[in-house]
Amino acid sequence: MKNICTHIPGYPRIGERRELKTALERHWRGELPVTELEATGRALRARHWAQQHDAGLDFVTVGDFAFYDQVANHIQLFGCEPERFGFQDESALERYFTLARGRSGTAHCGCGQDSHDSHSGSAALAMTKWFDTNYHYLVPELHAGTRFALSSTRLFDEVAEAQALGHAVKATLIGPLTFLWLAKSTDGSPRLDLLERLLPVYGQVLARLKEQGVAWVQVEEPILGLDLPQAWRSAFDTAYWQLNQAGAPLLLATCFSPLEENLSLACRLPVAGLHVDGVRAAHELVSVADWLPVHKVLSVGIVDGRNIWRTDLDAALATLAPVLEKRNGQLWLSTSCSLLHVPYSLALEVGPEVGPEVGLDPEVRSWLTFAHEKLAELAVLKAAIEQPAAAAEALATSRAAIAARRASPRVHDAAVRARLAALPAGAARRKSPFAERRLLQGARLNLPPFPTTTIGSFPQTPAIRAARAAFKRGELATASYEAAMRAEIEDAIRRQEALGLDVLVHGEAERNDMVEYFGEHLAGFAFTQNGWVQSYGSRCVKPPIIWGDVSRPAPITVAWARHAQSLTPLPVKGMLTGPVTILQWSFVRDDQPRADTADQIALAMRDEVDDLQQAGIAIVQIDEPALREGLPLRRGPRAGYLDRAVRAFRLTAAVARDGTQIHTHMCYAEFNDILAQIAALDADVITIETSRSAMALLDAFGDFRYPNDIGPGVYDIHSPRVPDREEMLALLRRAQAVIPAAQLWVNPDCGLKTRSWEETEAALRNMVDAARQMRAEE
Numbered sequence: 042m043k044n045i046c047t048h049i050p051g052y053p054r055i056g057e058r059r060e061l062k063t064a065l066e067r068h069w070r071g072e073l074p075v076t077e078l079e080a081t082g083r084a085l086r087a088r089h090w091a092q093q094h095d096a097g098l099d100f101v102t103v104g105d106f107a108f109y110d111q112v113a114n115h116i117q118l119f120g121c122e123p124e125r126f127g128f129q130d131e132s133a134l135e136r137y138f139t140l141a142r143g144r145s146g147t148a149h150c151g152c153g154q155d156s157h158d159s160h161s162g163s164a165a166l167a168m169t170k171w172f173d174t175n176y177h178y179l180v181p182e183l184h185a186g187t188r189f190a191l192s193s194t195r196l197f198d199e200v201a202e203a204q205a206l207g208h209a210v211k212a213t214l215i216g217p218l219t220f221l222w223l224a225k226s227t228d229g230s231p232r233l234d235l236l237e238r239l240l241p242v243y244g245q246v247l248a249r250l251k252e253q254g255v256a257w258v259q260v261e262e263p264i265l266g267l268d269l270p271q272a273w274r275s276a277f278d279t280a281y282w283q284l285n286q287a288g289a290p291l292l293l294a295t296c297f298s299p300l301e302e303n304l305s306l307a308c309r310l311p312v313a314g315l316h317v318d319g320v321r322a323a324h325e326l327v328s329v330a331d332w333l334p335v336h337k338v339l340s341v342g343i344v345d346g347r348n349i350w351r352t353d354l355d356a357a358l359a360t361l362a363p364v365l366e367k368r369n370g371q372l373w374l375s376t377s378c379s380l381l382h383v384p385y386s387l388a389l390e391v392g393p394e395v396g397p398e399v400g401l402d403p404e405v406r407s408w409l410t411f412a413h414e415k416l417a418e419l420a421v422l423k424a425a426i427e428q429p430a431a432a433a434e435a436l437a438t439s440r441a442a443i444a445a446r447r448a449s450p451r452v453h454d455a456a457v458r459a460r461l462a463a464l465p466a467g468a469a470r471r472k473s474p475f476a477e478r479r480l481l482q483g484a485r486l487n488l489p490p491f492p493t494t495t496i497g498s499f500p501q502t503p504a505i506r507a508a509r510a511a512f513k514r515g516e517l518a519t520a521s522y523e524a525a526m527r528a529e530i531e532d533a534i535r536r537q538e539a540l541g542l543d544v545l546v547h548g549e550a551e552r553n554d555m556v557e558y559f560g561e562h563l564a565g566f567a568f569t570q571n572g573w574v575q576s577y578g579s580r581c582v583k584p585p586i587i588w589g590d591v592s593r594p595a596p597i598t599v600a601w602a603r604h605a606q607s608l609t610p611l612p613v614k615g616m617l618t619g620p621v622t623i624l625q626w627s628f629v630r631d632d633q634p635r636a637d638t639a640d641q642i643a644l645a646m647r648d649e650v651d652d653l654q655q656a657g658i659a660i661v662q663i664d665e666p667a668l669r670e671g672l673p674l675r676r677g678p679r680a681g682y683l684d685r686a687v688r689a690f691r692l693t694a695a696v697a698r699d700g701t702q703i704h705t706h707m708c709y710a711e712f713n714d715i716l717a718q719i720a721a722l723d724a725d726v727i728t729i730e731t732s733r734s735a736m737a738l739l740d741a742f743g744d745f746r747y748p749n750d751i752g753p754g755v756y757d758i759h760s761p762r763v764p765d766r767e768e769m770l771a772l773l774r775r776a777q778a779v780i781p782a783a784q785l786w787v788n789p790d791c792g793l794k795t796r797s798w799e800e801t802e803a804a805l806r807n808m809v810d811a812a813r814q815m816r817a818e819e
């Protein structure tokens with residue numbers, strides 16, 4: 042007798058039409074009262090539970106909803122809001138948004154990623170990546186004196202809400218060890234020391250949930266997929282022994298990464314069930330099935346929660362067969378992780394609309410499943426195991442789609458494959474070493490010491506956004522749109538000349554987004570119209586889908602670059618996004634290794650570099666802000682990843698002649714542990730974000746004796762504050778103390794697209810002044 046139970050670790054919450062985003066932003070602008078914001082939240086939860094229920098899941102998941110971030114919910118649940126905010130009589134929700142957005146109202150910048158540290162006043166909590174996803178959570182701040190107390194009823198209220206709607210409930214909580222691991226200690230005291238104080242609060246939460254009659258409590262401990270220090274591993278035993286006392290049935294949930302040395306630990310903890318990632322750790326399933334005592338529930342996340350491809354149900358059933366046998370036919374089926382990381386539904390991808398923006402390609406669409414469709418896949422798998430005859434038709438449909446994708450001639454491009462296979466040995470190496478290139482480039486560019494430049498984008502003004510939107514809706518003719526963008530470029534060039542910058546940029550007015558823009562011009566990419574995925578708070582991204590071999594049908598940026606360069610005798614940088622970043626911020630095909638896809642993108646972008654230099658562009662910047670983001674969670678595979686990432690970048694850049702200067706740019710990352718790889722990129726110039734760490738990052742480059750030129754960001758572009766000359770001078774002097782002056786460039790931390798022209802010009806004027814002062818002191 043086979044008995045399958047289905048559930049999901051979590052569901053997206055932003056709303057299929059981004060209703061939560063709209064409501065939040067209106068609320069923050071003071072246009073939507075809190076009661077209506079709460080009503081929006083309630084309506085979304087009800088809709089999402091109904092979808093889970095209607096798909097036949099055995100429980101709905103409660104506790105995955107958050108107005109901003111689920112970690113921030115836990116900060117309030119445990120009553121550990123940092124004292125530095127000095128809260129008085131604000132409501133819980135007011136405090137919550139202050140934690141998330143800071144008190145000055147300086148919201149997170151939106152360039153997407155790590156380490157949003159203080160500007161001044163009550164800065165928001167820092168934000169960082171949730172494991173290796175593109176979701177960002179708010180980092181709890183703890184210290185030796187932190188006390189915890191059950192301080193919010195939101196979770197219990199939501200449980201009651203779901204029950205009132207007639208649902209069987211599985212509540213979800215971040216586990217105590219993962220919560221502490223994700224926090225930062227503000228006084229350097231070990232976070233693990235706080236476990237003892239935190240556990241009683243978990244005890245209270247669990248007791249309360251039990252009282253409410255929830256069927257299960259899912260306790261998420263994804264850190265079991267990391268290389269954990271021994272003390273943390275040992276702490277699991279104590280912690281779960283104590284949590285188990287509450288008497289609520291616990292489902293310990295892991296995801297994102299294989300358990301490896303933590304496998305037997307996870308299997309023996311005193312909990313009622315264990316959820317494992319059956320996609321990323323498929324090879325461990327049989328061991329888990331063996332190790333986990335049979336009286337415990339095994340939940341296998343067999344449907345990929347991180348990607349958008351249809352599940353190969355036959356393959357999934359084959360994977361599950363030995364597990365089912367070992368578990369005597371009793372199994373829970375689930376998605377590998379929360380569906381937070383995929384868009385809502387293919388039903389919203391309605392097909393071509395008016396204007397140059399076309400809908401999702403119907404053939405590609407037939408190969409995909411988003412969150413809603415993944416629920417249906419779970420139902421089919423359950424049926425296929427319990428009563429195969431009933432599932433035959435659904436299985437056949439799925440099988441046909443999988444077969445069609447595999448056989449589609451559009452996926453494979455023989456020319457791309459032949460070109461990669463035939464790459465000459467030196468294809469990823471510049472012709473001459475840096476020292477020689479430097480002389481040639483110096484003679485050609487004739488730049489002063491401490492050359493000044495910017496990172497690429499200039500303010501995306503309302504006029505630019507309006508023109509793009511009208512163009513996409515088909516309301517603005519191509520010629521008028523292009524004329525408008527050319528005028529923006531000219532304006533940016535004139536302003537830079539007036540400021541006295543040495544190396545100019547065209548300003549990226551024509552780009553919506555640094556990845557989407559290139560994806561739209563490459564073969565093998567598809568775009569959704571509503572495929573939004575939450576990045577943080579109210580911010581969402583719409584990642585491209587890479588479905589086939591990648592190539593570049595025609596030059597992408599060359600006409601814009603040529604136009605910009607025609608306007609000025611000063612060098613204008615060509616501006617590209619690198620292959621690793623394009624890969625990292627897209628949904629990537631799963632039918633070949635990611636690194637092979639990276640190489641294909643690299644070749645496409647290599648052609649762009651070559652065309653730019655043929656067009657007379659002397660400097661080409663290849664942005665790779667996401668290089669470090671791709672690092673695998675486990676240490677083992679990291680070196681292999683980095684090798685391939687470096688190679689992909691070099692494949693793009695190495696077509697540059699010695700006299701063409703290659704720049705790269707990276708931000709939001711700690712580089713200390715990957716300096717050798719950054720040097721191996723062999724870019725002639727790297728610009729990095731450093732101002733917010735007061736140049737501390739640069740010390741590492743100094744100690745490492747970073748060989749090529751480097752532009753440490755001298756001001757924070759995330760803040761509207763205009764830094765004065767002295768401030769930037771101080772940073773430059775600090776830089777000069779660790780990096781030889783001849784290697785230094787002067788630039789902001791990142792692109793300026795989120796700033797106004799007024800702030801931008803004021804800040805750049807001071808920056809140019811600071812550089813001139815440095816030259817005078819030489």
Ligand code: GLN
Nearest residue numbers: 496497498664666792793
């Ligand atoms: N060239 C891009 C810009 O200036 C770089 C953005 C980034 O690093 N995130 O906007």
Ligand code: ZN
Nearest residue numbers: 707708791792
């Ligand atoms: Zn940047």
